[in-house]
Amino acid sequence: MAIQAIDLTETQDFISKYDTVEPKTIWKLGALDSRIKKTIEDVAWEYEANPNTPGDAKAKASFNIGKTELEFVQFGLKGFTGFLNNGKQVYHQTEPKNINGKVYHVLKADILGIIPGDVIKELADKIKDINNVSEEERKN
């Protein structure tokens, strides 16, 4: 059952569709606060323009999908159980990250690096869903 994402300590268990080996890895996904969500949105978009030539056709905009997914997982993955890397148990560890003056304890970059890319995408999509108001919720 989906969490309501009001309480920031609430987590929701998630199993990847790519996980075929028993015991399966259980990912614990949680809510993001507004500061983090805004920061990730900032990471998502990049716009480059020369201030001396506004309206220049060479202005560049890019949408950083991969970077955004990593950020969602680093902030939204609150824990996991049964995650093995080369047959060795991996434990959830955090590292401090400063976001606009507030220090968050987020998933260690080394651990983020060993989560398969497809699973990162899946986790990021699920974390986005948890933190957005669905059409069904809006209607209710």
Place this chain on the structure above:
Amino acid sequence: MAVWIPHFEHDCSKMTDGQKLLYGCEQKTTFVWDVGEYKLNRCPNSSITDGRIFNYITAYNRYSKGFLPNEGGWMDQSYKFNSVLNIIEYEISKIEKLRHKSREKNR
């Protein structure tokens, strides 16, 4: 939808079988409930498909009394909580407008 329930003062448990049929408490009806942007063929109580939505209303009620669900300020609250507050406040403003209109009409 949940925000509108008190506005209608409709209690399914106090309805007769005929009224339940008319207002769509148990099944679809030809009576149309005008709930903000939605037109319903079921009474508002029966139109709630996820009862956990009332937790948002509880959180809103506590917020209106000055309590936030998590420690810290606005930016420390969950993004979803802040989004839900905007939706609830928008719906409440629509109800207030309706009430104001009906008061003006009854003058």
